Amino acid sequence: MKYKDIIEKMTIEEKASLMSGKDFWQTQDIERLGINNIFLADGPHGIRKQAEAADHLGLNESLPATCFPTAATVANSWNTELGEKIGQYLGEEAVAQKVNVLLGPGINMKRDPLCGRNFEYFSEDPYHAGKIAAGYIKGIQSHGISACVKHFAVNNQEERRMSIDTIVDERTLREIYLTAFEIAVKEGNTKTVMSSYNMLNGAYTNENIHLMREILRDEWNYDGVVVTDWGGSNDRVAGLIAGNELEMPTTAGETNKEIIDAIKSGKLKEEVLDEAVDRILDLIFTTEEVFNKPYKTEFDVKEHHQVAQEVAEESIVLLKNEGNILPLKDGIKVATIGDFAENPRYQGAGSSIVNPTVLDNTLECIEGSGIVSVGYEPGFERYGKKNQNKIDRACALAKEADVVLLYIGLDEATEAEGLDRQNMKIPQNQIDLLDAIYEVNPNIVAILSCGAAVEMPWIDKVKGLLHGYLNGQAGAKAILRIIKGEVNPSGKLAETYPVRYEDTPAFHHFPGKEVSVEYREAMYIGYRYYDSANVEVRFPFGFGLSYTTFDYSDIQMDKDGVTFKLTNSGEVAGMEIAQMYVACQSNEIFRPKKELKGFKKVFLNPGETQTVTIPFDDKTFRYFNVKTNQWEVEEANYTITIGASSVDVRLEDTIFIEGTNAPLPYDKEKLPSYYSGKANNVSEDEFETLLGRKVPVSTWDRSKPLGYNDTIAQCQYAKGGFARFAFRSISFSHWFLKKIGKRETANLIMMSVYHMPFRGVARMTGGIINMPMLDGILMIVNGRFFKGLRHVLKERSKMLKVAKGNN
Structure with missing residues (x-):
């Protein structure tokens, strides 16, 4: 010590x-x-x-x-x-x-x-x-x-x-x-x-x-x-x-x-x-x-804001650029449409909310950007309410422009700590706006603001698509610099975008609603599933476009890693993200089709070539063997691919790797879904074979009294009438607040009350309610109202006396 x-x-x-x-x-x-x-x-x-x-x-x-x-x-x-x-x-x-x-x-x-x-x-x-x-x-x-x-x-x-x-x-x-x-x-x-x-x-x-x-x-x-x-x-x-x-x-x-x-x-x-x-x-x-020792109690706000902008510029992803609509040519008349242009969606909600030192706004930044603006219209209500008048005004403005910059995405109440999204769609009122604008001006560049994957059935109606994600306080200017071509986009997706939510690997087992959630898809999450099961996706893992092109050549490999040449074959300086995936050619142990095991981001001027090395490390060839209970290496030939995304393979080579001679961990015949990679709807029996044990009952036992680790939501079946009334009151409050447009307040009820275990009432109140008082509350919940109330009051009095004595 x-x-x-x-x-x-x-x-x-x-x-x-x-x-x-x-x-x-x-x-x-x-x-x-x-x-x-x-x-x-x-x-x-x-x-x-x-x-x-x-x-x-x-x-x-x-x-x-x-x-x-x-x-x-x-x-x-x-x-x-x-x-x-x-x-x-x-x-x-x-x-x-x-x-x-x-x-x-x-x-x-x-x-x-x-x-x-x-x-x-x-x-x-x-x-x-x-x-x-x-x-x-x-x-x-x-x-x-x-x-x-x-x-x-x-x-x-x-x-x-x-x-x-x-x-x-x-x-x-x-x-x-x-x-x-x-x-x-x-x-x-x-x-x-x-x-x-x-x-x-x-x-x-x-x-x-x-x-x-x-x-x-x-x-x-x-x-x-x-x-x-x-x-x-x-x-x-x-x-x-x-x-x-x-x-x-x-x-x-x-x-x-x-x-x-x-x-x-x-x-x-x-x-x-x-x-x-x-x-x-x-x-x-x-x-x-x-x-x-002496330390700085202030920081350079301007410098830090500039760094936030640089980070955003390097993280924005260009997903579509039909007819090279981007970057915008000089003199193009632009209509800016979408509430997020005026009120940026730049961060998530919950415990990570930051009070920004500065907040860039697209409408303010566009003035000094050199873009010829014909005006702005919000186009839609932020929280999903339909407003035909706003759509009509937006369409009238779109007719005056050569190109429409359409700012769409998810609102703050949809993505928040303590709550899961209900679907993968962006709000219908935004899609209605897009449909209407498309009829009067098909030259649409959509700027998407959200922190997770969304479905895009509307993508054929936009010629350009820039995904800004949640790009911080300087994101608005970063987006405009990419639109103008002052910055070449170099971001690539760190998650797959499926065509529809039903295609996702955990679709049948997300979220766990009562006692447990079963990860039946096992290791087949994200691209590991889509690539292995040959499921078509909207955008693959690692995908992103650039204003230039890159050529890969001359792959060489030894026991230490892979070396290859990367050339900027276009006319604009830019950065490329080269990705190394590894695939085991043996089928004795089930694995995804390929797995990311290295990557490198490289800046290249037009015509420039660099030699890039991606080393192997202790994670390149390993797998976890459940029989030996340790990391092992399977003796086999491994295909090493270098790609511009998980599916865009540019170079490929094979290397033989000696193994650790561990016993095979699985009986192939008993795990057909996992060996095929089609693991999005695995049976309970097959999952139990993989687990090596029975899965627990996933539903609440409504016959038992509620205890410390049961949630307030479970008061819906409590023995105590007061508890059931409280549950109905909470549920009604949530419904009513959503109905009148107070979605963020409604979310707080779900996050901080509805799904809270009873022990959380004591753990999160800083001693105002202690565990003995909680025992009394649980008596009330379980049908012993007066006994429980007396217990709460008695323990509260006892706690106050102790606190008074300590002071």
């Missing part, structure tokens, strides 16, 4: 006090030993340090900070160095606001396009996500503070995220859902990891010995701090035993007492607590060093 001398001077009470927050965002301090509290703040794409009363939902405004493009946007840059640069600027702002731990980046896989928080995650590919995340972490931590990679692990839906049990086989867990975290820990050297809310194969992630101890600590040699997601602690002592040091936010000393009692009873060894204290102290002392 690093801090044995300090720990020996501490009482058990002091040690326990360090295991949970002092308030909503700060850790506990111990003044007599010189241990300061440290500050944790949301910040995957900008610092969200709240000036007023703290909350976790983005209700209260935070201090101004640069709003960089979200992770889903930056992922399209495929530039690990750019990720590190963003991290450096985020770290600088965190120091200026005296933040010790920046809660990000988020690196959960995009298992399904409808996950409401996909805007905050990088990719559907773990190698890609891990490499960019490692860059972020290095940049943030270069300032001496800590990044906090999240949410560990398999947190891939927002609905019922605090109680859902994720059922996934071990190989898929390792290869798909943990690999990005492994890279973040081993290459990024993150000092902090945030555990997720959900359960994994029957145990909450922060209590999951296999995940927290055996993999994170023992295999990956992680020696940093694990912090719960806010309100994400279930059994505090079990979490501590698993290696989850810090519980956030404060529980006003309630769980500290649980730890002390567990030590006194012998349930918890004091050495386990000491180990946790040692890690917490290391985080406190190492991140406080920067604040123990």
Whole structure:
């Protein structure tokens, strides 16, 4: 232990006090030993340090900070160095606001396009996500503070995220859902990891010995701090035993007492607590060093805004350019249509909301861009309401223009933390607008703003399509610079765009609605499924157009990697993202058709040729063998392809790789869906064969009384009439608020009330309601109204007396 001398001077009470927050965002301090509290703040794409009363939902405004493009946007840059640069600027702002731990980046896989928080995650590919995340972490931590990679692990839906049990086989867990975290820990050297809310194969992630101890600590040699997601602690002592040091936010000393009692009873060894204290102290002392000497309390707002613009420019994806409608020629008359041009959709909603220092607006930026503007019309109501008058005015303006710039996408209430999307469509009123404009002016360039994949049945009615994703406070100007040709687009998609939602691999098993969610598609997510099952897609993984062309040639390969030549064969300088995919030619072990194992972004002037090398690493040929319970290499020939996307193969070669002679893990005859790759509708029997055990019952047991880990939504079948009435009131409030257009408020009810487990009422109220009071609430819920009410009042009185005595 690093801090044995300090720990020996501490009482058990002091040690326990360090295991949970002092308030909503700060850790506990111990003044007599010189241990300061440290500050944790949301910040995957900008610092969200709240000036007023703290909350976790983005209700209260935070201090101004640069709003960089979200992770889903930056992922399209495929530039690990750019990720590190963003991290450096985020770290600088965190120091200026005296933040010790920046809660990000988020690196959960995009298992399904409808996950409401996909805007905050990088990719559907773990190698890609891990490499960019490692860059972020290095940049943030270069300032001496800590990044906090999240949410560990398999947190891939927002609905019922605090109680859902994720059922996934071990190989898929390792290869798909943990690999990005492994890279973040081993290459990024993150000092902090945030555990997720959900359960994994029957145990909450922060209590999951296999995940927290055996993999994170023992295999990956992680020696940093694990912090719960806010309100994400279930059994505090079990979490501590698993290696989850810090519980956030404060529980006003309630769980500290649980730890002390567990030590006194012998349930918890004091050495386990000491180990946790040692890690917490290391985080406190190492991140406080920067604040123990003079540090900058301000940052250059203009410079940081410029960097946000550069990041957006490199992350925007050109998806269609029929007839080279882009870049716009000089003198072209342009009509700007769409509410998002005036009120940009530039970030997601929930705990990552940033209060931007500046916010570029298309209408203001267009004036100095050199574009000949004939005017602007909003064209549609932002939140989906039909308005024929706005469509008519937009069509009248479109008739006056040579080209229409149509700004469309998803609104803030559709993509939000705590909620999943209901479908993959953009609102019908926007499509109606597009249809109407097409009739009067077919020269349409659509600018799409959203943080996840959408269906595009309307794509034949646009000649140009630029996808800006959620591109931060400087995104509007970045888009215009690409439209004008001042910047050559170089982004490529970090997720596949299916033709329709029904084509997606998890369609039949997303989201889990009651007790559990089954990952029956196994490793076949994203392009791994579409390519293996030969499913037609709208845009493949890794796709993106440029204003120039690139030629690939002269592939050479040895045991260390691949070398080839890349030439800019067009007339415009630009950047190309070369992607390396690996395919095993053996069919003894089921695998996707190909998997991304390397990539490189290269800048080339017209006519320039560069020799590009993409090395092999420890992840290039490995697979996880469930019989040996370790990583193995299958002896076989492997096809190495270099491509401009997952399906646009430019070069190919084969290499023989010696294996580790591990036994075959599967009986091929019993897993036909997985060996064929057509794994989007696997039977329960076949999934159980893959799992090696029975799947748990996925529906609620309505005969049992409701308990701590049941949700408020389950009050619909509670024995207590008061609870059923409360449920109906909540449901009605949600419906009514949506009906009158208060969608964001309606969303908050779903996010912070409807799907909240009862234990969350105690964990998220900072000690206002404690667990004994919660016992009384559950009595009321389960039909013992008066007994429960007396219990609540009695425990409330007892708590107030204790608090008064402590003061």
